Amino acid sequence: MSRNPLDLVRARPEPGFSFTFDGEPVPALPGQTVAAALWSSGRMSWRTTRDGGRPRGAFCGMGVCFDCLVVLDGRPNVRACLAPAHPGAQVTTQEGDGHAGLGA
């Protein structure tokens, strides 16, 4: 009864890895985007808006809406739904325009 997407397509993924999101480890499978891995770990938001400071995550899932912006390895404004996760990646919540605390 407990179906899941991997079983549905009879996936035999290559060995998984992990990256960190705001310091916490997140498991990922090879080829998954940052957004897919975050969804898989139950996280649906990883950005706060510039004016209202409200939480946002992936919406369009195909690189159009830019709602899923994240700071990836120190680079702000990366679309999490397009960027592949990689072992050891450091992903952090993007606050506002993403430039606060970058010291630049």
Place this chain on the structure above:
Amino acid sequence: MPGSEHDIAFDLGIVGAGPAGLAAAVTAADLGLRTVLLDTAPRPGGQFYRQPAAGLGARRPQALHHHWRAFAQLARRLRRHIGDGTVLHLAEHHVWSVGAVGSAGSSASSASSSSADSAGWLLHAVSGPEGLAARTVRARAVLFATGAYERQLPFPGWTLPGVVGAGGAQAMLKAGLVLPGQRVVVAGSGPLLLAVAASLAAAGARVPLVAEAAGYAGYTRGVSALAANPGKLAEGVSYGVRLLRRRVAVRTRSAVVAAHGADRVASVTVARLDRDWRPVPGSERRVSCDAVAVGHGLLPQLELPVELGCRTRTMPDGGPALEVDACQRTSVPGLWAAGESTGVGGAELALVEGELAARSITAELGGLPPTGGGDHHGGRRLERRLDRRLDRRRARLRDFAELMATVHRPGPGWSDWLTADTEVCRCEEVTAGQVRAAVDQLGAGDQRTVKLLTRAGMGWCQGRMCGSAVARLAGQDDPVGGRPLSCPVPLGLLAQE
């Protein structure tokens, strides 16, 4: 201009490797055209045939797809043509501008003076993780197979995490094998909703409800289009059966009129709608969920052809489409279009249009004997028969597309479910109250004026998410979407052009 890649001239440049672009690329290559296929994704297939990433080792990707066999065949033919050098596939390349060769700046503003017999076109693309790598290719003819994105109509709470695009949920599932939640309400309008609900349910999510704002009875008004497309009817029935089996309730003339939750959606309010999509007072009820997949049909991606001056028409649902002739030619000589860009109609139609476009382009470039002449009588007859068969299929699928757009045309009553503080523009956080003030008090009569007054549509997505809602609040159809650049481009790159 820097770089030398564009010294290699291609016969045909195709923007987009979805069903239309793929079908066109393999057909053109079969007929001997040197073809360059540019696409933003790492693998061909577009949104419809989005494949699980290779590392996920999916042995049965077709479980998430319709018409997978057609795609598998195309992908095989494409690989062969890439192998023999007839097709160059530039994956992860975003074409941001197309211009006629030899015109000043060779970019957006240079539309009018060109044709297939002129020096051709330059396609400017960016690639790399930050879009910093530039590449320009030259082609004698260009085919736009740019596909579509989802039309969104906002409702209170639609910016809560857990509320995602229906197409977005589908894309994330197909490519990443992930779900947005355990209990997913699917809502909006259009046949995509059934496909999404069926996929989510098959992949293990509970789908307590599909709320379709239109009524399926509308399809019976197009009896002839329906009768000519038994495949479409069967497809609808097959989704219905699969949803029934998974105990998914499909409710027509219903909409999610609000999403509730603190940091994530926890429930939605569903209301019955009247014919004009106005919520029926007293019909509201709560449905608990941890995700919502929402979408109101598709809108074609038209920035590039519109900037080049290609004429558009309006579909019955208010969405724009490129005007094309029987040969898939746009109104600008040397530019062709196929698939959703000529009017949203689905993958099957896109495949036919892509093939027809490639045949027309080959004939015009002198590679294929036009069906009226030539010496090889047998071959000619065969060609003519194929053309006629494709023509007929296109006509019947196009009829169905028009019917679909008529049935799912957003009713004017949708805006009744907006509250003053409902965010309309997700990027700039502009509310329905602000948009209405611009329309009612400041007299804004179109999306562009509202944008100038409120910043709605000025953010990263360039109005793709809010454009339809803003235009409709201002009393218009969906905006055509002309933008000088089709994606954000580093300033340094623009300075080089």
